[in-house]
Amino acid sequence: AQSVTQLGSHVSVSEGALVLLRCNYSSSVPPYLFWYVQYPNQGLQLLLKYTSAATLVKGINGFEAEFKKSETSFHLTKPSAHMSDAAEYFCAVSTGGGNKLTFGTGTQLKVEL
């Protein structure tokens, strides 16, 4: 079985500040890990993914995440937040078997002036 825990259902940062969204996973086999973003009334858009290549993954819009096996973590970061980053972010894991995604409960990111 696999699962994902996202710490903090709501995160608020100031524009220009560091964004850190936390994700820990549980998996009995090597996982694939994903971060998706969802803007209001829209579907999910992939930010980045880890599929067992480089552990530091760079994605779109300046986001990146580092796979740390020892900590079973895949935290999402961005050095400087923009107002346009305000959205809900989902971490997800898949472990083969069709690559069905198991999602975390999501983190709502608010960016303040």
Place this chain on the structure above:
Amino acid sequence: GAGVSQSPSNKVTEKGKDVELRCDPISGHTALYWYRQSLGQGLEFLIYFQGNSAPDKSGLPSDRFSAERTGGSVSTLTIQRTQQEDSAVYLCASRGRGSTDTQYFGPGTRLTVL
């Protein structure tokens, strides 16, 4: 190119009625998934199609839910005798042939059961 499309975008129905939700995947994508997003349950997997193989139905919450994929392309999710707890956004995603390929999501169908 065109992304994943879903129709209708919104559906309001009365309890007990049947509904059909449609998904048009990205052309050439062999894998198709249905997920459900609800306030109480978050994002959860429902069903997965891969080519001509038997679908993985392990996420369907009850036998009122079924799905088919015709000709390896368009998929329809059917909910029979809808209940209020079926109210949710139903998301479809498609993926290319590679196991590491990205799942691309459609905009979803918001289902409201009165």
